[in-house]
């Protein structure tokens with residue numbers, strides 16, 4: 175286990191999106207349904223993450239976080255964003271501190 179896991183899962187997602195059978199591949203099944211279906215799953219998994227956190231169940235929280243990250247990777251892939259870009263943004267923020275420095279970030 176190392177920090178290449180996100181990149182490897184993104185590579186697998188790209189392979190499955192390109193070639194896999196929606197009948198046997200979960201990635202291909204959601205890719206066939208499109209972005210809205212992926213975003214619906216992200217919302218559901220985020221809710222399950224919050225419920226696990228409120229329960230204080232660390233094992234379930236870990237499981238739900240993995241579900242949330244995975245479905246986020248699916249949505250990122252649909253929009254052509256690699257996890258390396260997200261990790262680079264987190265790394266950039268390591269050099270920032272305090273409200274003033276974060277004020278320059280893109281607004282919703």
Ligand SMILES: N=c1c2ncn([C@@H]3O[C@H](COP(=O)(O)OP(=O)(O)OP(=O)(O)O)[C@@H](O)[C@H]3O)c2ncn1[C@@H]1O[C@H](COP(=O)(O)O)[C@@H](O)[C@H]1O
Pocket residue numbers: 183186187190194198199200201202240241244
């Ligand atoms: N990490 C995951 C992963 N995490 C979760 N899931 C799927 O996401 C689902 C989670 O959704 P839910 O908990 O809501 O369960 P569900 O009700 O069965 O799901 P739905 O019916 O709502 O779709 C699980 O049932 C799994 O099928 C995943 N499916 C795939 N991966 C990765 O993607 C790779 C390719 O998978 P396939 O495309 O299936 O070959 C795998 O080798 C893994 O690395």
